Amino acid sequence: GNSVTQMEGPVTLSEEAFLTINCTYTATGYPSLFWYVQYPGEGLQLLLKATKADDKGSNKGFEATYRKETTSFHLEKGSVQVSDSAVYFCALSDRETGANNLFFGTGTRLTVIP
């Protein structure tokens, strides 16, 4: 089946620290991979995506590379800011079904302190 395993939180970092949030997946087919972010009191926003092996998604200084050999899609940022404090969700899209339903990880809460 399809599933996403995400690094347990919460994660607390100082401003300008390096961030890694681990994500691994299990999929029946060849999924697309996503990172969504949920800021306090808001809905889910797409942060970045990758659709095939070795693709790198990037946005707002965040990056993640689709690693088929390790079934991973780890999120990284070189220097976090206080405004990055949010919950981060790794997800995959099941392209085996026409509807492309999303399967989410449990979310990782990031708090960045000044």
Place this chain on the structure above:
Amino acid sequence: EPEVTQTPSHQVTQMGQEVILRCVPISNHLYFYWYRQILGQKVEFLVSFYNNEISEKSEIFDDQFSVERPDGSNFTLKIRSTKLEDSAMYFCASRTDFSDTQYFGPGTRLTVL
């Protein structure tokens, strides 16, 4: 930039009552979804809808749930007889038929008392 909208932002209801959650997907999108997030847990898929019918549903989406696209813009989720365990944040999402990127609304927080 177009966005998915949802109403109400917060709904409080008594156990056993019917609720309808409303969503307006992005106008040129053809696939529509409902997900829910129980407090502190992962976001879970409920149902997908395409071409005026359900294309897939999860085990959560039992006979108490239904979806409808009553006109060209709204997409609704109805819960016939709410239970305490239906308390959650409900997200609507939509996408085009040429991309698998889903765009989410801000959510409706449902509280069942």
